[in-house]
Amino acid sequence: MLFILRYLVVAFPLWYRFRRTIKTSVVVCVVVWTVPLVLLLSAIFWDDVKVICAIFSVFLLLPFPLLIFFLGGTLKALSASRVPSDEKQRIVGVLVLVLLIYTLLFMPVIIGLVAEGARSNVTFRNLSVIFVRLSPLADLVLYVFMRKGTIDKLLASVCCCRMNSNDISSSSV
Numbered sequence: 001m002l003f004i005l006r007y008l009v010v011a012f013p014l015w016y017r018f019r020r021t022i023k024t025s026v027v028v029c030v031v032v033w034t035v036p037l038v039l040l041l042s043a044i045f046w047d048d049v050k051v052i053c054a055i056f057s058v059f060l061l062l063p064f065p066l067l068i069f070f071l072g073g074t075l076k077a078l079s080a081s082r083v084p085s086d087e088k089q090r091i092v093g094v095l096v097l098v099l100l101i102y103t104l105l106f107m108p109v110i111i112g113l114v115a116e117g118a119r120s121n122v123t124f125r126n127l128s129v130i131f132v133r134l135s136p137l138a139d140l141v142l143y144v145f146m147r148k149g150t151i152d153k154l155l156a157s158v159c160c161c162r163m164n165s166n167d168i169s170s171s172s173v
Contacts, residue, residue, distance in 0.1 A: 039055065042055075053114070054113075056113055057110050060106065060109070060113070063102065064103075067098065067099045068099070070095070071099060074091065074092070074095055075092065078091060078092065090145070090146075090148070093145055094145055101135070101139075101142065105132060106132065106135075108124070108127060109128045109129075109131070111128075112124060112125055112128050
């Protein structure tokens with residue numbers, strides 16, 4: 001959801017400003033909450049495990065091409081915009097980090113649902129569960145990258161990354 005909103009804000013700022021309404025937000029929230037509920041209820045009442053795994057894997061794979069599409073669209077829109085370069089880097093960094101989090105943490109679960117051999121492999125199954133449980137930690141890292149100036153403060157706290165104004169001027173002499 002973050003990807004879609006950020007893409008709309010960057011690619012179509014005027015359109016997004018006038019189309020952002022309470023009604024649209026309510027509709028999106030209702031759809032986002034009802035689709036998993038319907039999937040869960042259908043999984044409870046359906047007996048065929050392979051069909052349930054196929055349906056879940058399709059719904060879990062759906063965000064992946066959307067994430068890539070919105071990353072590409074945002075990169076295209078940012079290259080033509082007059083946003084400061086540090087802000088561009090922060091926007092792209094957040095979007096790439098969201099894509100990496102999805103790929104590295106949630107893709108093993110999807111592979112486990114699709115691949116028959118991965119479901120029977122206990123080690124793979126345990127690793128995929130561990131990766132999903134690391135998701136809140138990844139969200140914390142994402143939050144740190146979203147904050148303005150946080151990375152600069154973290155780098156400034158490390159001794160090797162400190163640069164005084166005297167160091168810069170003395171190196172040119």
